[in-house]
Amino acid sequence: MFKRLLIANRGEIAVRIIRACQELGIETIAVYSDADKNALHVGLADYAIPIGPAEAQLSYLDATALVAVAKKAEADAIHPGYGFLSENADFARLVTDNGLVFIGPSADTIRQVGSKDAARTAMRQAGLPMAEGTGLLNTLEETIQAAEEIGYPVMVKPIDSGGGRGMAAAGSRNDLLAAVKQLKQAGMPYFLEKYISSARHIEVQIVADNYGHIVHLGERECSLQRRNQKILEEAPSSALTPAMRQKVGELAVLAAKSVHYSNIGTVEFLLDASGNFYFMEINPRIQVEHGITELITDIDLVKTQIVIAAGDALTLQQQDVLIKSHAIECRINAEDPDLDFLPCPGQIEFYHQPGGPNVRIDSGVCAGAEVPAYYDPLIAKIMVRGQTRGEAIKTMQRALHEFRISGIKTNIDFHKRILNNPLFRLGKIDIQFISKQMIS
Structure with a gap:
């Protein structure tokens, strides 16, 4: 096992990784920009080292500086978290070329799945279903012709971008x-x-060791999105029958095997109104919403990432994976839903997070903390568990009622509105739900 690990990230995911390392007996090194010198992750780590100015490009995205800090601090490994450099193949290669372990898939795998063009080609060869589409388009003329051949409406998607951007x-x-x-x-x-109209966003969590053994941990429903970015997730999906769940799980494992995947990742699909799955992409990192899978399976994904990267074989078998409950996550962002979800940075004057049975909070802030304008507005995640979806909804409503933040605007009240929506409560949702039902 590693002795010391550098976390190339910030906020709630940095805190989450620190906690996993503490339970594994691994020392942690936090890095921080000028804007984060008083951040929660800085105080919780064993060591904290400044990495640069507030601008991410000059700090958390400076791959050379991060590796240099890790070597100087005698780290054995680097965990990239999500966002920033987590899906950057060049960073993964730089880490390993300097004798450190990258907590994630190999650089070659990240490069292959990071290009949607290359990933679609590999998945098509493996036999995964996917929506009709094109490869890279170079001219406006061929784009127009392709759209007419496919038939409107079409989705225009960047080849290399994630998180719904573009x-x-x-x-x-x-x-x-x-x-x-x-x-x-x-x-x-x-x-x-x-x-694909009326589609639902279904993603499957996969776990793969370095020796070819792969299992899936069930699916997450991620259809509740604003600006193509997830805001509320649940697991399992209320739309899937046991047969559909088995099918999409097998498709996810097939996708992972086709690119010789290792460590953990997520295979994402669209589900149409007729029950057909279409491959979208593979995310080669920990997901923001990983916690709800942990709640329904009792499997710690961050610790699993680390032990796999350390060379341990995966002993978990597919038949050992049992879905024991229903979980929901609400992403609490510093943003104003009434102003097109405009980020609302500033200082948190009062902060009280909910607790009680079946409630988990992953947060990167506390009272008095500054929410910088330079980074993603996510400040905390509420995750709840219930024996049924109805129980989970009731627990989340209680948790949202208890969560009090002042000094900045948040989307807490917007989440309350979602949970009170009759169609959401019936599970009648799709990726257009927020724009059609929640925004007038």
């Missing part, structure tokens, strides 16, 4: 031209995919 639905030629213009201005290569 994605746009185009219902007409004018919509297509506007979406392509934005991507070209941002320097983002793109492809087209057939738009």
